[in-house]
Amino acid sequence: MAKIDGFRVKNYRALRDITLGQLWNQRDNNPLTPMTAVIGKNGVGKSSLFDAFGFLADCLKVGVEEACDLRGRGGLQRIKSQGQEGPLEFEIYYKEDANSRPITYELSIQEDKSGRPYVSKERLRQRRRSQTTGWPFSFLILEEGSGVVWKGEEIGVRENEINVSDLLSQAANKAPGAEGADREIVELEDKRRLGIATLGSLKQHPRISAFRQFIEGWHLSYFTPDAARSLPLAGPQKHLNIHGDNLGNVVQFMEREHPSLFRNILRRIASKIPGVNTIDTHKTEDGRLLLRFNDKGFKDPFFAQQMSDGTLKLFAYLLLLEDPEPPPFLCIEEPENGLYHKLLDALAAEFREHATGRKGGSQIFVTTHQPYFVDSLSPEEVWVMEKGKDGFSTVKRASGDQIVQSMVQQGLPLGGLWYSDYLDAR
Numbered sequence: 527m528a529k530i531d532g533f534r535v536k537n538y539r540a541l542r543d544i545t546l547g548q549l550w551n552q553r554d555n556n557p558l559t560p561m562t563a564v565i566g567k568n569g570v571g572k573s574s575l576f577d578a579f580g581f582l583a584d585c586l587k588v589g590v591e592e593a594c595d596l597r598g599r600g601g602l603q604r605i606k607s608q609g610q611e612g613p614l615e616f617e618i619y620y621k622e623d624a625n626s627r628p629i630t631y632e633l634s635i636q637e638d639k640s641g642r643p644y645v646s647k648e649r650l651r652q653r654r655r656s657q658t659t660g661w662p663f664s665f666l667i668l669e670e671g672s673g674v675v676w677k678g679e680e681i682g683v684r685e686n687e688i689n690v691s692d693l694l695s696q697a698a699n700k701a702p703g704a705e706g707a708d709r710e711i712v713e714l715e716d717k718r719r720l721g722i723a724t725l726g727s728l729k730q731h732p733r734i735s736a737f738r739q740f741i742e743g744w745h746l747s748y749f750t751p752d753a754a755r756s757l758p759l760a761g762p763q764k765h766l767n768i769h770g771d772n773l774g775n776v777v778q779f780m781e782r783e784h785p786s787l788f789r790n791i792l793r794r795i796a797s798k799i800p801g802v803n804t805i806d807t808h809k810t811e812d813g814r815l816l817l818r819f820n821d822k823g824f825k826d827p828f829f830a831q832q833m834s835d836g837t838l839k840l841f842a843y844l845l846l847l848e849d850p851e852p853p854p855f856l857c858i859e860e861p862e863n864g865l866y867h868k869l870l871d872a873l874a875a876e877f878r879e880h881a882t883g884r885k886g887g888s889q890i891f892v893t894t895h896q897p898y899f900v901d902s903l904s905p906e907e908v909w910v911m912e913k914g915k916d917g918f919s920t921v922k923r924a925s926g927d928q929i930v931q932s933m934v935q936q937g938l939p940l941g942g943l944w945y946s947d948y949l950d951a952r
Contacts, residue, residue, distance in 0.1 A: 540571040591718045754773045803821065908923070
């Protein structure tokens with residue numbers, strides 16, 4: 527399963543310039559863990575960081591201009607850090623699997639003369655198999671919609687040996703499709719679409735295709751219980767969507783495609799939800815499949831539409847973790863909302879078990895305000911976000927504080943230390 531080792535974002539709302547984990551030129555940093563939590567007070571930028579991942583996924587899906595307006599973002603000028611002249615910049619450092627060489631993806635977004643956002647730069651690079659140090663080789667370079675792409679698994683250009691501007695000059699002067707022995711000059715028809723969206727659909731570019739599929743597989747949960755209570759039209763759907771309003775469709779798919787597995791999943795989930803004895807399904811006359819929760823204190827079952835917010839939310843999270851084809855990256859904002867505080871330790875344990883399991887489950891990224899949830903985490907898994915005097919966010923790893931490390935090693939819970947202000951700036 528693919529995993530993000532590091533992430534950098536610049537000029538996105540309060541995130542003027544923050545880095546989490548390891549980058550190709552910051553390899554002394556430890557990579558992100560399979561389970562990562564970002565904590566902090568209200569208004570420090572946690573939601574902006576969460577949305578930065580969603581923005582990247584939206585850019586791939588619909589293009590940068592529409593992504594700037596989706597989910598109430600309000601356009602490029604609203605999401606760009608105030609007072610900053612540079613472009614929006616994103617950098618992802620990831621591995622396709624545990625044994626593969628890391629790949630770096632870099633994206634810059636600016637506005638044109640009419641104020642519309644477009645992709646100004648895009649780059650993918652990777653070291654070769656025999657290379658452990660030095661500059662990686664770029665296998666995709668795009669600037670202003672034109673550039674060069676290298677085919678296959680190994681070919682690329684080392685940027686300190688060949689002038690990148692010369693390559694891009696060739697791209698501007700040659701017709702699209704012109705080829706060298708191992709490279710192809712490309713020109714995008716629409717500079718508001720990502721190059722990886724187009725080139726990633728071509729078989730001759732396997733590394734680009736793998737990265738595109740990786741981002742397409744991300745799941746960002748904006749789950750709302752009221753949405754999950756809706757009665758969608760009949761029709762199976764493979765995966766839960768971001769709001770959870772297709773919960774009944776996913777249940778229908780699981781019942782149809784994996785009946786034995788689904789019954790086992792329902793039994794396992796029921797055993798983990800307090801007060802619930804069994805969970806089963808009921809088919810309506812119009813072909814929809816409804817969830818029924820059998821409460822231990824009542825003879826007749828309750829449908830999902832009658833269950834509490836916390837029960838529905840816990841069921842949705844556990845169903846995500848039980849997906850036969852889990853997303854490579856699962857991002858959840860404030861999973862504690864609506865849940866009894868004594869359930870949070872168990873939920874954190876479920877997340878970690880999934881993220882670190884032998885089957886290679888999703889890498890999980892959460893933001894939280896809840897010390898009870900943080901109690902179950904290690905300092906290496908927790909990042910503390912704060913807001914500086916200039917109004918921009920900063921972030922640090924809890925494991926970087928030796929006092930905190932020593933206290934945790936002595937048995938003090940990390941959430942308790944946070945509650946006591948030991949994780950705040952000193």
